[in-house]
Amino acid sequence: MKNTKIHTIYTTLLDYFGYQNWWPIVDNNTSLYLPEFRTRQRTPAEIFEIAVGAILTQNTNWQNVEKALINLKTDSVLNIETVRDIETERLAGLIKPSGYFNQKAKKLKLFVEFIDGELHGDIMSLRDFDIDTARKMLLSVWGIGKETADSILLYGYYFPIFVVDAYTRRIFLRAGIVDKAMEYDNIQGIFEDNLPVDSLIYREYHALIVKLGVECCRKKSLCENCILREKSLCSIEAK
DNA sequence: CGCCAGGTTGTTG
């Protein structure tokens, strides 16, 4: 059975916040969110940057990730060849602002090993696998879990796969649509079963969820500002 | 100063 609330919340957030144009690309020391990202295919360089950003943003705010990406770009390190050749210690130093820098440096190295090995150096070739295979391939890489894999697949390659993150859990827990014990794939299924199979909708919806999470649905919620509460789509008491 | 951020992995009961 269809849960129309899932789609209603999407259109409500889109009306209120507008298109988010994710995933950002860093240029001239700022993150760019361009309308063209909604329609045009990503270039190999962009896909690599999106994947690096997805790894660096694990449990880390974007502001810190942006600093790390700026460091990488400034030193011309944000490409497969250079990440392959750079010393792990120097890579870790460049991404220090994003936190967990030793682990993340290792993750970036292993991701490039994956591209070299499984994809024969061609990052675009992941597109040619079916969605389940591509996901399993990414999940086999140490340091890439479900959210990171799905972010790469959705925002890099436009595979129609819904990204579930901490904000998704929190917002839809508070809205009474998911429960605390629900697992990642289960929550993902709720969205995919109640929305058109459409990469653009999945991309914008997840970005809008993050927008609402940052602006209103924080750990200490700011319900007085929340459009979902205003539209009676979420009924928790403000605390 | 304490809290927290667009998670993942490893360990323990």
Added chain:
DNA sequence: CAACAACATGGC
């Protein structure tokens, strides 16, 4: 299998 620890920086 669930709960918990480890990983770490910078902004508010």
